[in-house]
Amino acid sequence: MKHYGYEDLAVLVSERGHYSLKKAADVLGIGRDSLIPIKTDNNNRVVVSEMKAKLDELKAKNIKPFAIIGVAGTTETGTIDPLSELADLAHAYGCHFHVDAAWGGATLMSKKYRHLLNGIERADSVTIDAHKQLYVPMGAGMVIFKNPELMTSIEHHAEYILRKGSKDLGSHTLEGSRSGMAMLLYASLNIISRQGYEMLINNSIEKAQYFAGLIEAHPEFELVTHPELCLLTYRYVPARTQQALTLATADERETLLAALDDLTQFIQKRQRESGKSFVSRTRITPERWDRRLTTVFRVVLANPLTTENILQEVLAEQVEIAKQSFISSPQIRTLTNRILTRHNIA
Known part of the structure; x- marks a missing residue:
């Protein structure tokens, strides 16, 4: 340079x-x-x-x-x-x-x-x-x-292949031997069509908006990021714990948040293993929790066969799985009760 x-x-x-x-x-x-x-x-x-x-x-x-x-x-x-x-x-x-x-x-x-x-x-x-x-x-x-x-600017040729004037895309990419994947895209664009894709995309975005509303209305869940497209993040946080987090000392809050991270991971793994439904997980830094690295559920709602009833069942299953935790859940419950009792909240 x-x-x-x-x-x-x-x-x-x-x-x-x-x-x-x-x-x-x-x-x-x-x-x-x-x-x-x-x-x-x-x-x-x-x-x-x-x-x-x-x-x-x-x-x-x-x-x-x-x-x-x-x-x-x-x-x-x-x-x-x-x-x-x-x-x-x-x-x-x-x-x-x-x-x-x-x-x-x-x-x-x-x-x-x-x-x-x-x-x-x-x-x-x-x-x-x-x-x-x-798709x-x-x-x-x-x-x-x-x-x-x-x-x-990144075009390359050889005498036995990728000759000048050829239409082989390998001359412009790190991968020299290219598959025929472009044909699948060409076929999909012609079969599903612009109108079909519009229906799929509108449906996925609106389904994410519905699921976000479902999470916000549920007292045991926290919506972490609102969906713009068909992705959103959230986590399971008992209603009393949500209240306790607003009253906790800095050390107590960190202990609760760490336990919630563990519980999120437990629920996600157990739900995947059960085979009934699946959500992924990731870690992000919400401003609400002072940019602390936080484990959350990550949901992509692109499957047109996912119904509103299925989404309701996903949350219901996660609530039940949380009860199966013998480490994180008791820890969260005990500290939550201690904090609320100190503030004379039954």
């Missing part, structure tokens, strides 16, 4: 950026320290003012920010960054603007919800995974460039 008059280069992305970006930094040889995570707000969206401040800091250090990445559907919470504002930043600072829409890109098929991705049309490149909301088998990721000529 010194040849071009810079001390180093950098890529900026939300702290919720996908782990594959670190892989890309390794492959590019720029080092993971050059992939700079930017703080997110309470809704898990990147804080644009924080990104601008970091851009100014890099400029002062003579470090070239060559790309800004906006996330259109984080893997953990399904949150969409303010893409238009990031596009403005990229333009102002002369950066390539990439949008990671692996999760949310298919939402463009929905006339009702495509506005959630406003600003994506200003991206220089966009990633979309067809094996997510385009194609695993391994159908793609990147779309506004200017296809950009691909020629």
Whole structure:
């Protein structure tokens, strides 16, 4: 970079950026320290003012920010960054603007919800995974460039294959031998069609909204992140414990939160093993709990056969499984009672 008059280069992305970006930094040889995570707000969206401040800091250090990445559907919470504002930043600072829409890109098929991705049309490149909301088998990721000529910067040829003028996509990717996965996407687009995808996507987003309402109405659960797309996070927290958390000392609160983390993991594993239903889990840093790393249930509602009754049964099963915990549940109950008794709450 010194040849071009810079001390180093950098890529900026939300702290919720996908782990594959670190892989890309390794492959590019720029080092993971050059992939700079930017703080997110309470809704898990990147804080644009924080990104601008970091851009100014890099400029002062003579470090070239060559790309800004906006996330259109984080893997953990399904949150969409303010893409238009990031596009403005990229333009102002002369950066390539990439949008990671692996999760949310298919939402463009929905006339009702495509506005959630406003600003994506200003991206220089966009990633979309067809094996997510385009319902194609695993391994159908793609990147779309506004200017296809950009691909020629990583174009390679050989005399026996990938000759100049050939249409083999392997000439532009790390993987030389490419499968025929594109045919599955082509077939799905023609069979399911734009209208079919719109129905699937609308249904999945609205089902997530219904489930979020169900969780908020249940006294034993806490909705951690509200859904923008078809993802949401939540956890089981007994009603009395929710009350105790507001009255606890700092040490008591930490003990309760740690026990709730253990209980969430216990419920998730036992529910998976039971074979009746399944939710995944992850760890995020909710602002409500002072950015403490917190274990939560993570739900993706993309299956059109999932009914409202099934979702009700998922919560009911989790309540019953919580009763089977002989370590975390008793610990939570004992400390909860101690805190509430101290405050004369029966």
